[in-house]
Each structure stands twice: as C-alpha cells, then as structure tokens.
Amino acid sequence: MYDKVSTDLKFVEREKEVEKFWEDEHIFEKSIKMREGCKPYVFYDGPPTANGKPHIGHVETRVIKDMIPRYRAMKGYMVPRKAGWDTHGLPVELEVEKKLGLDGKDQIEQYGLEPFIRECKESVWKYKGMWEDFSNTVGFWADMDDPYVTYENNFIESEWWALKQIWDKGLLYKGFKVVPYCPRCGTPLSSHEVAQGYKDVKERSAIARFKVKGEDAYILAWTTTPWTLPSNLALCVNPAEDYVKVRTGDGYTYYIAQALADTVLGGDYEVLENYKGRDLEYKEYEPLYGCSVPLSEKQHKKAYYVVCDTYVTLTDGTGIVHIAPAFGEDDANVGRRYDLPFVQLVDAKGDMTNETPFAGTFVKDADPLVLKDLESRGLLFSAPAFEHSYPHCWRCGTPLIYYARESWFIKMTAVKEDLIRNNNTINWVPDSIGKGRFGDWLENIQDWGISRNRYWGTPLNIWECECGYQHSIGSIEELKGMSDNCPEDIELHRPYIDNVNIKCPKCGRLMKRVPEVIDCWFDSGAMPFAQHHYPFENKELFESQFPAQFISEAVDQTRGWFYSLLAESTLLFNKAPYENVVVMGLVLDENGQKMSKSKGNAVDPFDTLAAHGADAIRWFFYTCCASWLPKRYQDKAVTEGQRKFMGTLWNTYAFWVLYANIDNFDATKYTLEYDKLPVMDKWLLSKMNSMVKCVDDNLMNYQIPEAARSLQEFVDDMSNWYVRRSRERFWAKGMEQDKINAYMTLYTALVTAAKAAAPMIPFMTEQIYQNIVRKIDADALESIHLCDFPEVKEEWIDTSLEQDMDEVLKAVVMGRAARNAANIKNRQPIAQMYIKADHALSEFYVKIIEDELNVKKVAFSDDVRAFTSYSFKPQLKTVGPKYGKLLGQIRQALAGIDGSAAMDTLNESGALTFDFGGQEVVLTRDDLLIDVSQKDGYVTEEDNYLTVVLDTNLTPELVEEGFVREIISKIQTMRKEAGFEVMDHIAVYQDDNDRIAGLLKANADEIKAEVMADTIFLGRMGGYAKEWSINGEKVMLGVEKTMK
Secondary structure (H helix, E strand, O other): OOOOOOOOOOHHHHHHHHHHHHHHHOHHHHHHHOOOOOOEOOEOOOOOOOOOOOOHHHHHHHHHHHHHHHHHHHOOOEOOOEEEEOOOOHHHHHHHHHHHOOOOHHHHHHHOHHHHHHHHHHHOOOOHHHHHHHHHHHOOOOEEEEEEEOOOHHHHHHHHHHHHHHHHOOOEEEEEEEEEEEOOOOEEOOHHHHOOOEEEEEEEOEEEEEEEOOOOOEEEEEEOOHHHHHHOOEEEEOOOOEEEEEEEOOOOEEEEEHHHHHHHHOOOEEEEEEEEHHHHOOOEEOOOOHHHHHHHHHOOOOOOEEEEOOOOOOOOOOOEEEEOHHHOHHHHHHHHHHOOOOOOOEOOOOEEOOOOOOOOOEHHHHHHHHHHHHHHOOOEEEOOEEEEEEEEOOOOOOEOEEEEEEEEEEOHHHHHHHHHHHHOOOEEEOHHHHHHHHHHHHHOOOOEEOEEOOOOOOEOOEEEOOOOOEEEOOOHHHHHHHOOOOOOOOOOOOOOHHHOOEEOOOOOOEEEEOOOEEOHHHHHHOHHHHOOOOOOOOHHHHHHOOOEOEEEEEHHHHHOHHHHHHHHHHHHHOOOOEOEEEEEOOEEOOOOOEOOOOOOOOOOHHHHHHHHOHHHHHHHHHHOOOOOOOEEOOHHHHHHHHHHHHHHHHHHHHHHHHHHHHOOOOHHHOOOOHHHOOHHHHHHHHHHHHHHHHHHHHHHOOOHHHHHHHHHHHHHHHHHHHHHHHHHHHHOOOOOHHHHHHHHHHHHHHHHHHHHHOOOOHHHHHHHHHHHHHOOOOOOOOOHHHOOOOOOOHHHOOHHHHHHHHHHHHHHHHHHHHHHHHOOOOOOOEEEEEEEOOOOOOHHHHHHHHHHHOEEEEEEOOOOHHHEEEEEEEOHHHHHHHHHHHHHHHHHHHHHOOHHHHHHHHHHHOEEEEEEOOEEEEEEHHHEEEEEEEOOOEEEEEEOOEEEEEEOOOOHHHHHHHHHHHHHHHHHHHHHHOOOOOOOEEEEEEEOOHHHHHHHHHOHHHHHHHHOEEEEEEOEOOOEEEEEEEOOEEEEEEEEEEOO
16 A cells, blocks of 8 residues: 555655656646745745855755745745846856966956956856756755846846936945955955955054154054055044153153053153143154155145044054055045045055055065064064954955045945834844844945946946036936947947947937946845846736745845845835845854865765755754854764654654555545544644644744754654554554554644645655555645645644643653663563652553553652652852851751751742841752752652652562563564564574573463564574573573464
8 A cells, every 4th residue: 555664764865756756747836836826925045156066054045945935835825936046246257267267357358358258157157057956955946947147138137227226316426435445356345245254364563653843752653554654644643532742761752642651661651741632633743654755745735744533542552543545444534634645555456556665565465564664764663463353355365455446336324214224124033133233234334335346247337428427327228229339139248338338418429338347246136126127027026026025044144135135125115125034054064163175174065965865954954053043064963863853753654654554554544533532642633733833833933943843842752652652552453443543643643744844854754745645545735845734723732631741751751760770671660659749640641651661550649758868068159158157057957957848848938047046047949958868779850840759679570570571672672683574473482591481481471472473482492593691691582483
C-alpha cells in the first residue's frame, strides 16, 4: 500500500526526488494559479547580483524569504513571488576590470566604453545558473522565468520617470559638497553605502605646532588625517570653552584647551593667560606648508587664522582642530562662513598633487611622510597612535576620503518628517531595529548623493545646455520627441545615451546629458514600480501589489535596500513600501567570527547542502536563535537539529507506515470518532491542535523560532510519549476499535504536523504527504504545498488534560533523574515511589507513571519529609553586610531549627524570620546555604511544587525481574542487528551461564512473548550469536529466524 520507509537520515537524495517532482509537475506555478482571485499577500525579493556566488548567508535569507510566502499561500492568499536581478554598479565593473586586467577609470576609457559595457552586461549573468540551482536546492520558490532585470530599458525608463518626479518637486539638485569618495573607483558614495564599509584600523594622528604670528608661541592642533595638513587654511576653537596660554618645562609656549592641557602636556607647565575660545578668533599663524599660500592668494581670500565653531569638542586631542575645507563637511561649513579660500592639494585618484612635497603619493601613504617632514622641521609635537573605525569602499576595500566635488543629490532632508512618519507605520521584527538603529538613522538623515562618476549604471536623466538650462527626461517617448538624433531602438546606457542630444527649450541650442550614472541602490529601491514598467503599463497590477506585505533581508540592509525602498516610496507616493520586515542577523563561523575566504573560515553553501540537505539547514536557521541575532553556523548543530526534529518525525512516520503495511490499513476507509477515543488519543489531538494554533499565531506575527519550537515539542511528544505509550496497540491482532483509534489518531497527527511544518521543511513533508495521503486518496491535492494550512479544532483542545499529562511527564522525568542518581537502570523494577504535588492524579495517570518508571506502586503524599532532612547555614556574603554583629546568633538559631518545618515556611513565605532581642532578622533563600540529606534507601528529586521520592531497596525478586528485562533487551537488540523484520518469529539460543539459563527457563513464556520467539534452546548455540555482559554475568546468546 505504502512505500516502505527507510529509517536512515540520508535526506539529500530524497530532496532531489522532491525537487524533480516539483519541477516536472509545475507545483510552484500551480500554487500561484490556484490562488488567483484570492486576497493578495505581496512579497518583494531583494535582488541579488548574479556576477557573485551565493554564500551561506544567502541560505539564511532564502529560507526565511521562502517560508513566510509558503505559509501565507497555505493560508489562502495569492502570493506573487517575482524574482529579480540587480545588475548595475561598482560590483559588476570591478569584476569586469579584474577579468580584463584593467586598473581604474583611465584604463577603462582606453579600452573603450562600448566594449566595456558589453562585458558588464555579460558579466552579470556569470553565475545565473548557479544561483538558480542554489535556489532550487534550498527550496526557494520564485518566478525565475520572468524576472525583473535592472539593466533592461523598461526598468530604467521607470526609474527615469521617478527621477523626473523628484526633479519636478525640486528635490534633485547639483551641489558642490564634501562627499565620501572612493579614489580607486573615482566616484562618490552615498551615506548608506559608507555605513556598510567601516573597518577598525590603527593609525597615527598628529598634534602639530602652528607658529603664532608676532609671538614666540605655537597653537597645538590635532588631526587624525595628517595628509590634509598641506591644505590647511585655518584653526578652529570652540567659542564657549576655556583655553590657556602656557609655558612648558622645555621653554615652549602653547595655546591649548584648558581641559586637555594635563593630558597633552603632562602637567609640566605654567599658565600664562586664560581665554574663552572667542577671544582667540582671528589670531593669525604662519602656514604649516607654503604650497597652499599661492592658491589662497590667487583667490584674494584671507587664510591662516583662528576661527570658531561649536562642533569642536574637548573629548580628545587639544581642543583645537585644523581646518581644510576641501576634506571635511564641518571644515567646509566653517570655510563658507568665514569665506576661506578653497585649496585641494589631492587629485581625483587620491594622490597628493605636484604643489606638495609629496607629489604622486596616495593620501594614506602620505601620512607617515607628513609626520616625518613636520618632525624634521620641529613642527610635530607628537603623533599619538589611535584605533578607530574608518570607512572603506564597500566593494573594492579602498579607504574612503572626504573630498569636495560637484555631485548630484536628492534632498532627503526635505522629506525627513515624512520618512519618520512612514517608518512608524511599519511592523519591524524586531521593533528595536526599526525604532532604534533605522529610526535613529532617519533622525539624522542626509541628502542622498545619487550620482556616480562611473559607466555601468542607470544614466542620470538630466540634460544641460550651455545657457545654464537643465532638463529632466522622464520617458523614452519624451526623449525622442525632444531629440533629432535618438535611435529608434535606443539603449538607455552609456555610451549610447551620451550621444543623444536634445534641443534646449530656452535658447534652441543642443543640450547634452550629464556624464554621471546613478547609485545602484536606487535601482533596487525602485523595484516595486519598475518591475512592472510603471507608470507606462501595468498600473492596476502595481497598485494591487503596493505596498508589499512582507520583505526580509540581513541586518546590513538597514541602510541599504530597506532604506532605498522607503526613501523612494516616500519621495514618490509618500507611504511606506512594505508593511512587515523581518531582519536577519549575519551568519558567523562557529567561533563568532565574520566569515571570509582569507581567514579560511568561510562555509561553502553547496558543500553544506550536499552534506545535510536543505531541510536540515532551513531548520537550523529557524531554530538556532531569534531571526535578527547573529548566528554561529556549526555543522554539528545542523546535524543535531536534523536528528532531534526531522529524525524523530521521520521515524514516527516510518513506524506508522510499517504497521499500516502489515495490517493493510487504509486511512480513507475510517473516520476519527472523537467520542470513542481513549484518553491518550484525546491528549495527542489536544496537543496537536494547541500546536497548530501556536504555529499559526506565531507565523502570522513573524515569530519564527517560537513557531518552530512548538512544532519540535509536539513531534517530541508524539514520538517519545504517544507512540511510546501506544506501541502495543499497533501490535494487537485483528482490527479492533482501539487499534483503529490508534492508527487514525497517529495518522491525523502525522498529516497535520506535516502540513504545519511544510513551509519550514518543504521537502520531507512533501515525501510524507505523497506516501500516506496521495497513495491512498486519488482525490487528494497533488502536493502538500497546494493544501490549506491546518485549521484549529478548538473543541478538541482540552487544557486540563494537557496539564495533567504534563504533570505525568514531569513526574516521569524526575523519576528517571532519581534512578540515575541512585545508579539504577530503568529495566530494574522498583518497589515504590512517592509523589508530593498540588493534587493527586487519577488512577489512569498513576498507572502510566508506574509503567514508565518500572515501579510497582506509586503513591501520592502530602508529606515526604520523612525521607529527607534539611539543615541551614548563613550565606556570609549576603548576611554579613546586613547583620554582621548578629552572625553568631544567626548561626546558632539556624542550627537549632526543625529543618523540614523551616523548609515549608521558606517555600510558603519566601523567608525565615527571627527576633534577637527586639531586632528582626529576615533571611531570604539567597541568604541561606541549604543542605539536603536523604534517608538511606531513598532518593529524592524536587522541582518547585513537585517532589518525587524513590524507594531504592531491591528485593531478590525485583533483582531477578530486572535480569529478565535486561535479557529481553539484549535479544531485541540482536533482532535489529540481524536484520529481522518486526513480524519475524525467531528461535533463541543460550550457552555458557547457568544462572541466566535458569532465568530463561523460569520466565520462558514472558520472554518468548516479548521477543516473538517460538523456542528457547539452552546449552547450545545457533544463528546470529553474540557475547554479552548482563549485570556482571557473561553469556552467549543467539537468535535465528524461524518459519511459521
């Protein structure tokens, strides 16, 4: 009837079979089609770049982004899942540069822009097949046959529409600003790109001596970027802070902040004068480097004097900072306010210019040269080493510099309040990231540096005329309407678009497009509308799928995709683009270190998937910790999760199939009659419905680990309690009602658990469903992933029944712990166990406890103090500080109290109270050292309100019975080792031990019934033989299959 189920945990090959079934039968496509017309639940997939290989972090993101849509589809929603590819930007250009052996923009332009762009377009598909195989292997369902591609004309045209909307609102502008700049890539970066590339570095700073004009004194100014000192134009103090003029022991006179004088000068100085910072304003000094003087004079602007600004702090340095307006935003602001000249002695490649003594040296390499030069001229006070977090290019790794240049910006500061308000409508998981990390980012929002001085990207759609007029083109139709040389099949990329001119509406001359392309993060942020070529077509489709109900990416996207989506949606539609976002923590190695190829600690996702299978890795990511926390990837943790959850579920399924095949049991021919069920069956169905309710509620609220834990607990209860307690019901001969009840109860629980777990472990649950549902029901839906999520039957949930069984389980666990403490195996019968609890359980539950713990008699008692005694001493570290003088009296009082009565008082009131000559002493549990001693022959286990006491005294009769159980266990083990089927009858052989021979003879009927033996042969050997040591007795046993 059902396919035989192997109990090995080799799931990889099985998953490949399921993957082929989904592909051959178009199950994903059917899951979309069958929900057409249903309420949509929209998921946006953050587009990967196909010119890089997937890593283990992509497994995490893929499995979360797959699971929630699967769940929502089973809940009856239509869940469109359009895949996409992020194809523009520096990552692609750098890959192509490497392939072609090019280094930098000059060589790209020598190679030729057109062939370079062609290479970029081909490069983005380098690993497309690998990504698709990877997605299929992990079970990530998405429409990869019709993806959106950010380099396609339709996508770019939608972006042009968006940029024109922003332009028309006056929010897109060209500005000369200090921007984060990558000298290697020759382009500015946006603030959210900068946020992704910080590295901790150790460097040397400089405290330089600036000679005061007309005085034998120096101003001490600190900088963390010595390479900017040749471009120095001013020194800045805080106008409200205190400064001093001091003479040091070596005869130098310095100006410095009073609060930092001791730190910098070491205390060996005399204060000559005191000032407020404002008193020093316009004090002149001699230029540190003469190379900046001609450039300053050419601009007819004054430089080399003290200026004031409140941004200067006294937390470090000297309280005086050097100002180079070309290399810092604060510097530039001060420079504008004081009308300082503009001096930029660094070129676009990040090299010092010919005017400086360090011509052609990269700025970071110039730092030690500047320090050495200053020292040789007596102008370096000190060069303190310091460690700080410094921004590097997020793609090429080059240290960024802050560099004044002309760039295009989107005025995000103008929509700051809208951004914050829209963000507050989003359900962030966890809330702390949305309101904290992301919310704080929005509170300090900066204008978006949108332009890039690069080649492979969406061209910025601004045309400029010599007359100064600028025009934003919003569509291909508008471009063709204004141009006389636009090809009919124009490709919206450089260099093709660079050749298209338009006529200036103001003066009639030809306008040329500006050379910049835009930030590739704008591409990914545009996907909600650009994927549909909105507004040029699919208007209704876009409006029905905006905003998304769900997105999810790793925490590093907080200032990446999460931001670009919100920014563009706010600018264009003034609403949040997503309603719920699940943030995922980064995947680290087992030691908590960031993975990298250079460290040799990177985990290959393909090797991992080939070793464990997708379901096991999916389960690891759902259960290891809260989704937003960093995850330490460990193979052993994956294996353990697979064993504990998947292995348990699979073996329970295999158990059911084994006996259903023996009995030819067809579940479609019976109904589950709840009123006829015994307590154990009702308990499992109650737990099952409680589990479904818990999983449903948690997945509905994106609480993934909680949902997974509920499933795991249920599967554990089903296997290790229900099946354990009901096993003999499946062994019964015939098909009595009790056996039918057991089959149908376990069948219902298996199918329900499989459906509830299907979004999480889609492969294994599909196999279970295909074998025990579709094999026997021709009308069943083709796949478990076309089924509805299980509905809760509230009437089957019996909380009091669950609580009673929980009490039984707790008593059993504590009883086993007591056995372990007494070093008595579970197969050794025990005469009696006492339980103290809030209430006594019925005889039905008592019998379960007796059977599970192999105890002849379980009795409930209100008082088990006869088996234990308690003694108390004061905890000196807490009692000493509170009652030090009374310590002797406290010791004496504790030594003399009735331990059991005192323990009752402590449990009831939480404290013991004493009176010593009118002074009250209150001792809580934290103030006491409690020693528990047990009566000989008894072992006690306590846990809050529950206490179990095990009688460990063994009579000869009990010992013999334990011997027999050990013998049965060894024979059952040999049956498995010999490969016998569960219904095979056997003969048992014994030799070499008279005592065990006697036990076999005296208990032959019981042993034969337990191990399905027809005969026991004593004093001879046959079949599969093995030597055992049973309770210290060596014996040879043999088992042989018999024909019956």
